[in-house]
Amino acid sequence: MGAQKEAEVAIGGNRDSDSIEASDASMPEAYTAPLHRKLKSRHIQMIAIGGIIGPGLFVGSSNALHIAGPAGILISFCLVGIIVFFVMQSLGELATVIPVTGSFTDYAARFVDESLSFALGWAYWYLWVTVLANEYNAISLVVMYWTDVVPQWGWILIFWAFFMGLSLAGILVYGEIEFWLSLIKVISITIFFIVAIFISSGVIGPQKIGFKYWDDPGAFADSINGVANTFVIAGTLYAGTEMVGITAGEADNPAKAVPRAIRQVFWRILIFYVGTMFFIGILIPHDDDRLLSAESKTAQSPFTIALSDAGLGAGASLINAVIVIAVISAGNSSMYVSSRTVLYMARNGKAPKLLGRVNKAGVPWVALLFSNLCACIAFLSVSKAAGAVYEALITLSGVATFIVWGTIELVHIRFRNGLQAQGQSVEDLPFKALWYPYGTYAALAANVFLIFFQGYTAFLNPFSATSFVISYILLPVFVILVVGYKLWNKTKWVKLAEMDIWTGRREGFGPVHDEPLPKKKGVFRKVKRIAVG
DSSP states (O other): OHHHHTTOOOTTTOTTHHHHHHHOTTSOGGGTOOOOOOBOHHHHHHHHHHTTSOHIIIIIHHHHHHHHHHHHHHHHHHHHHHHHHHHHHHHHHHHHHSOOTTHHHHHHHHHTOHHHHHHHHHHHHHHHHHHHHHHHHHHHHHHTTTOOSSOHHHHHHHHHHHHHHHHTTOHHHHHHHHHHHHHHHHHHHHHHHHHHHHHHHTSSSSSOOTTHHIIIIISOSSHHHHHHHHHHHHHHHHTTTTHHHHHGGGBSOHHHHHHHHHHTHHHHIIIIIIHHHHHHHHHSOTTOTTSOOTTOSSOOOHHHHHHHHTTOHHHHHHHHHHHHHHHHHHHHHHHHHHHHHHHHHHHTTSSOGGGGOOOTTSOOHHHHHHHHHHGGGGGGGGTSOHHHHHHHHHHHHHHHHHHHHHHHHHHHHHHHHHHHHTTOOGGGSSSOOTTTTHHHHHHHHHHHHHHHHTTGGGGSSSOOHHHHHHHHTHHHHHHHHHHHHHHHHTOOOOOGGGOOOSTTOOSSOSOOOOOOOOSOOOHHHHHHHHHTO
8 A cells, every 4th residue: 555655646737747757857847847736625615616606607697598598597507507416526536536637637548548538638628718718708798888998809808918917826826816706706696696586576676577577478488499509508607617626636635625615516506506597587588688699799697687677777787897706717717727737738748748837836837828829719709799709609618518527427437447446445435426326327428418419409490500510510529639649649448457546646545524513503604614615
């Protein structure tokens, strides 16, 4: 066991760091220096929340309501939420026992095949660059609620520089910023829920609303077709829950922080996402022309619309300020995840070596610059209808999300099989996925189904070539990356008996139990534990 424990790797991002340094002692330290482990438990907890509550929840939900209607978005977000729950259970088990920055991209290489890791890494990087581009587009839409003096491209450029500077400040600054921004988002959404109840009941606003919009214009905007089209939106808006796996590599105590964050995922999904979809569905008709759609050039958040209609103009402006905060948080996170992913790829020969460079503060500045430059696709929105670009970016990143989640489930299954083949007990794991294997296999099947089902409306009469390409273009690209890398590098499928299930573990492993809660278990304390961790 001593040799196994000594397999710990430098968090700098890869499981081969020691061998790289041994084989090339002349390699500059900037290409091998580890990232810093400075994230505290409270940072991990709030990053887990911040990864869920992004601007997509405030703005993207507008498009979802327009497409599916109030009942439709509840169905799609509940179903995808169940998938997310089991994906996070799988990732929690893996990230707790092997907390490396490469996370599931690293697991794919050691548990399945290097070629799968290559394709997965680039797909995940693309996902977050696309999300980052969405943030730039979203901030331009939201700011136009106040003024159009600065053109859209000007706001994109301003925030491009802002995110770049923020990301270069280091991991501890990132953690602190995310902690406070996430706290603001949690408080704001909670207040909105309370106000929404008063608005619906007629206490605030000119009329009692109740569920009248479920009758006219109706609970569904386009029957099953609308539900199908919002699966991919739900996938994109939920993207970020798996960020905990990435942050585990820079946590000072992942065995304690990660399980706590994972255990609260179900309640956070139920409260923040399903709750939000429920309230905007009863406050706003899905055919309101102020909602974001493919035809719109500008759009308002459904939160803003609901408060404005209730006569709370000041509250509407406040919500837009919260959206700006959400964009800053999400953009910060997008830069973080995309840069760490490409850093791992570069240090394992799956991306240009230059992208693996870090500065003395442990910041992968080259990877940050590269990812932010690629996010400049956001400038495309300047010459096209903002809604059309936004919808296309949402769809592309949504499909990538399902691919990533499905692969996480696959590597989890392989990990369990490897444990069994090498005679290791599951009981020794610090955190065990709930309802394995049923939940894991069901989530894998569901992700595969959604990858193909989410674009079926392109085949309806008349056939839409544009929708077809947007919905399925990532599938052949992903396959080409896997097959091309495998043929070029002659990689082999990892055998269970040879699977590396030890590298990256830290000292002192064994079943982890949370610290006992204080004896006082009031309502406020329980709510705080669900919301904050």
